[in-house]
Amino acid sequence: MADIEGGTPPMVVVRRILWVLVAVAAVFGVILAVGGGDGSKSAPAASAGAAIGGPFTLTAADGSTLTDRTLKGRPFAIFFGFTRCPDVCPTSLARMAQLREQLGPDGMKFDIVFVSVDPQHDRPADIGSYVALFKTPIIGATGTDAQLAQIQKEYGVYVRKVPIEGGDYTVDHTAAIYLMDKDGHFVTTIDYHENDKTALEKLKRIIA
């Protein structure tokens, strides 16, 4: 370092050795990546057969911890989305609020849970003020990337960030509402395109 001019030839040698090491590392990296790709074939197959639902830990809108155990004892309808979602999220949550109203007093026999899969934008308090707009109790929650990855895997929820113009992104996500019984076991889903009559029958099944 101190003797730059005198040390030029050894520096060149060192630099060449480093470049060779980089090249070797790159080749190994490619081999590892290709090999890893071949070896992980069984992973998706294993999760496909697994039951929907399971233990999770999230942060609720009020900052408290929300887990599968918090929800135990009451059936719940759970929906995954994000507050910047302009269409399917408000439509689905408003629909749940409406269906709940149609059920009369029975409508309060299940919880509605909204999980934001976009914690980068949605802080728990933001989710709280968002769900409050629907004029019916909705449990809002989100989590760390790892916590969300876990619940998304358990529920088989598809989530993909898609970049849009201006450096921002939108989030493609599963639009189904998952209906779970009071023990947290999966019963069925309400599809985005499904009519109210079928949806109400399904809700009656989980609160029965």
Place this chain on the structure above:
Amino acid sequence: MNPSIRTMLAATALVAAPPLLAHGVAAGALAIGHPWSRETAPGQKAGGGFLTIRNKGKTEDRLLSATSPAADDVQIHMMKVEDGVMRMRQVTGGLAIPAGGTLELKPGGYHIMFMGLKKPFKQGDMIPATLVFARQGKVAVRFKVQPIASTAPMEGGHGGH
């Protein structure tokens, strides 16, 4: 009568005609009905806008873009639910309003996306925006903010659905 004069007269008639819809806008051959949006919560940084555009003319027009002082960026998006997954994409190249046809931006399809809201949209607010058309040019509209549970424009001022 000279066709261009006829078009001009028709256009004038349209501009002069009182708008049929509560806060619709007539601009040349285009009749823009009921721009509306949903209320947003503090911290919610985006909102969707919906409207219908009728083209009474004999030539196709295109909705190219929109701007609004209420948002950092305004884009045109398409949403669809396919195989249970909601996908939203930015529309590039604009949306056609065929001659004699109607373009609908409504829940479950196309929407105007207000991004980076300067402040939350409150029920009853009228959000100013400028739509840019290939032929008609710039048209000023106002999106009426409705309850978040709305799925269609509401007639009149108040009330649920």
